[in-house]
Amino acid sequence: MNMPIETHDPARLDIRLRGFADRAPLAQAWLWLDAVGAAPRYEVVAAKDAAGRILGENITTPTDLPPVDLVLTDGYALRAAATEGAGIYNPLVFTVSEGVPSDVSQPALAHLVSAGVELPPDCDAIVGFSAVSRIAGSQMLTDRLEVLDAASPGDGVAMRGSMIKAGTPVLTAGRRLRPSDLAQIAALGITQALVWRCPRVGLVIAGPKAQAADGLGPMLRALIVRDGGIPEGGIAPEGSGVSLQAAIAAAAEADIIVVAGRSGAGEDDVAAISLAAAGGTLEMHGMAMRPGSSSGLGILGTVPVILLPGDPPACLSAYDLLASRLIRRIAGFSRQPPYRIVTLPLRRKIVSAVGFTDIVPVAVSADGVTPIGSVDRINLAAACRAAGFVVVPETLEGHPAGEIVSIHLYDPV
């Protein structure tokens, strides 16, 4: 483990024009990111609006489901035993009854029923319309019916509790609610759900820098929403009369602070000293990753702070490998960014540097995967052209052509 930076020594803190003395390996950053920040908080929301939210408690069935013996298919309800031997050449005649039969010992009674109603008493099966002979020229109820096929007990019905017994856990805490879960929750008679609260992410754009300035905010806001966070702020202090220090301090209302830009070792890279001036401390500054090596991790009060580089492709990689992990954990999501992973052969070698985790953009074709550009010269256009990226761990010098590698794909299915 690297020692925390001694932030009370301004000369030590200010890495401008000197570069990073050492760089934290990604594994160390992840340990820190997995331990820092608030405990999960919950909120109660209308169940009908809870799609995509993370369930904060188990949902169990309050009653048997179905709560009664339920008709599942349209047709005639009857006692299956009474249809024994029925067939095309042996039609069995039933009396159609609309009410409850007065004489329940009379077996050959059939009840016209629709899916969703309670099974009439003394019945245990439904015979569909295709298995009965209909009266020609009439669609109305008839008081006689010929059954042309034998039924088995349970045909077309769901007995009370056969779907779920009362008290059964149906949806467990930590589940990301699917659209169909909303139907399940409603079917249980539940109208509210306890879900993980979406973390508020205070976003400070410490730019503008070069031509990409106005794009960082929209990119990061979309990524934060993807990861279950609520982006707030997005203040670009430069030119607004607000100091970067004040903008960072204002973001401390949130659960997590993300500062994008001004994180490097140039003379205008004031993110780290502005955080210190706002009362924060940096735990790590400089990451053994490319791009994104100027990223930093720190604390302001009790709020975790992530410094991201201002160059958009570096900002994207650093967001995905650092900020995303923290936001997703606090949101109750899985920690990995939500990229599909596929494995394909490399069409050209990837050269990497031992000691750095490299995030290499790649194009994907039917033949395999081709790296786009080199990792220290990634530009935005290459990042947009990439179908995804390959992560080369710090222990490797790269991958030879022909090797099967894992690709994180940017686009959803």
Place this chain on the structure above:
Amino acid sequence: MNMPIETHDPARLDIRLRGFADRAPLAQAWLWLDAVGAAPRYEVVAAKDAAGRILGENITTPTDLPPVDLVLTDGYALRAAATEGAGIYNPLVFTVSEGVPSDVSQPALAHLVSAGVELPPDCDAIVGFSAVSRIAGSQMLTDRLEVLDAASPGDGVAMRGSMIKAGTPVLTAGRRLRPSDLAQIAALGITQALVWRCPRVGLVIAGPKAQAADGLGPMLRALIVRDGGIPEGGIAPEGSGVSLQAAIAAAAEADIIVVAGRSGAGEDDVAAISLAAAGGTLEMHGMAMRPGSSSGLGILGTVPVILLPGDPPACLSAYDLLASRLIRRIAGFSRQPPYRIVTLPLRRKIVSAVGFTDIVPVAVSADGVTPIGSVDRINLAAACRAAGFVVVPETLEGHPAGEIVSIHLYDPV
């Protein structure tokens, strides 16, 4: 091809208590769904809000990118040729200049620069801080500098147009905009984007039916949003004093109408005749799929209408295989529902019926895939317990245990 249903014959239209005479194969339904409905429509939105939207036109670079020779890394800009032979034991001395040198023929000039600024004239490389000797005890600019490593032309710089030449297509029509695309679009100086308009989906809940009634609307709204549509309405006429016919007629303002519930052959299944009473026609009613066999496809005016069953798991399957396809196409999305597909061995056989496309919910474990329940007895709890589903085509009687099958996974990554 089946003949269209002759909708002017009320007896032919009303399948209640008679069942479906024939059922349309899914391939026929898809042909219809792929041809019906409005041509794509577009709208102009603020580029910063366009994440996830489908681009309606190519975006090309209006200018070279970078528009000037650009410094990519913090350090000293100089002429690379002048560093030839530099090394730890052969430091080469440069004069640090803050302005443009008056004598450009003097090569040993270095300019302190930050990433993102324009490269000073007559320079072609950046030397980082780690490759120069610094003056001890000072972090301020110095007028002398020892370069300890030879640079190559292009080190740490991006020459004008090296990222993109003016007129190059950067993002092509039909692309679903990623978060990083917003940064790219902003970098091009573009503030508005032409995107596919999200189709309005008029939702009519023709219920309530059994205990699941209130859940259909929330489920379908979440699914429609997932597929790029805007759900509108969600009227449940029953008990509201609005007739189903009036609710369907009111939904004709939308681009697509989805009616959930009352689609079957029971006596209360009035979706089809209500559509006819509203002036619509049914092209197909009854699908060779399980669950979801009571689904229907039709037209009201020029608006495609999809009838879905009211039983939630059947409604989900029919939505995913029918409605999703149409909504996604009109939204500019790929036609397949956005489920990841994985292939795994079956732990237990799946029995299916020739002539029906079966959608079988399955549990997934490390050992493989296990079907949950049988396809004609799917209940909501089983659907929630399922990790995904296997589609058994109508030509197959099922899959034997051990066979490798494709599973559509419900949850995102």
